[in-house]
Amino acid sequence: MPDAEGHPLPEEMDFQTILKALSDPMRYEVIATLATAEEGAKRSCASFGLPVSKSTLTYHFRVLRGSGLIKQVDLGNSRMAQLRRQDIERRFPGLLTLIVENRAG
Amino acid sequence: MPDAEGHPLPEEMDFQTILKALSDPMRYEVIATLATAEEGAKRSCASFGLPVSKSTLTYHFRVLRGSGLIKQVDLGNSRMAQLRRQDIERRFPGLLTLIVENRAG
DNA sequence: TCGTAGGTATGAATTTTATTGGACCTACGG
């Protein structure tokens, strides 16, 4: 069972769900960006500069959270997104490499 | 440019497009099945026993073709689907392994 | 030659996804 914020446990992560999450270009870009950043990097949703409204942002980050790709931690006023690198690497070894190396132009 | 039947060249394959193709459970299943079968295996669209109409089948196989995951070759009356294993492996190393190992159910 | 099996193309209906505005909440700075 996912926790109250919708984060699944590592063993609950579903590859199909992850593919669906990554099949949207904006979400892919977010993950590729986090995967490229230094280990443990935290970024606010807004900081990615995606060309959509606040509520759409919330929607996309919820999808990412629900897939298990990111975790969101409250930090003062804003909610920081963090890649679940260990969990992803253990569950789907090589996936992050593929994502980073095949990022669109 | 993809050929007349819609097969992209290896260098035209786009990871995003492939993720989209794989994000549908039926298409995922087709690819996982082909990836598990022996090298060079050919299967007719119908042989997968997917629970949809003929025209829907055509649709899904067109998506797979367009992504570059499969090639379709005419063989007598029917059109055989074949995994583009070499091309996929070269372009996206490790992807097929992930697909096979994380097949649902 | 006729029937059938396996596919395709097209257009329409349906279902899913993505997007947004607006109301609301909370922490922070002045």
Add this chain to the structure above:
DNA sequence: CCGTAGGTCCAATAAAATTCATACCTACGA
């Protein structure tokens, strides 16, 4: 205390993806 920045939730809408029926085509076997 007030304004603002960053987010959430909800309901509505727009845009995609999926599905199907129908009509059509082609190779094969009886």
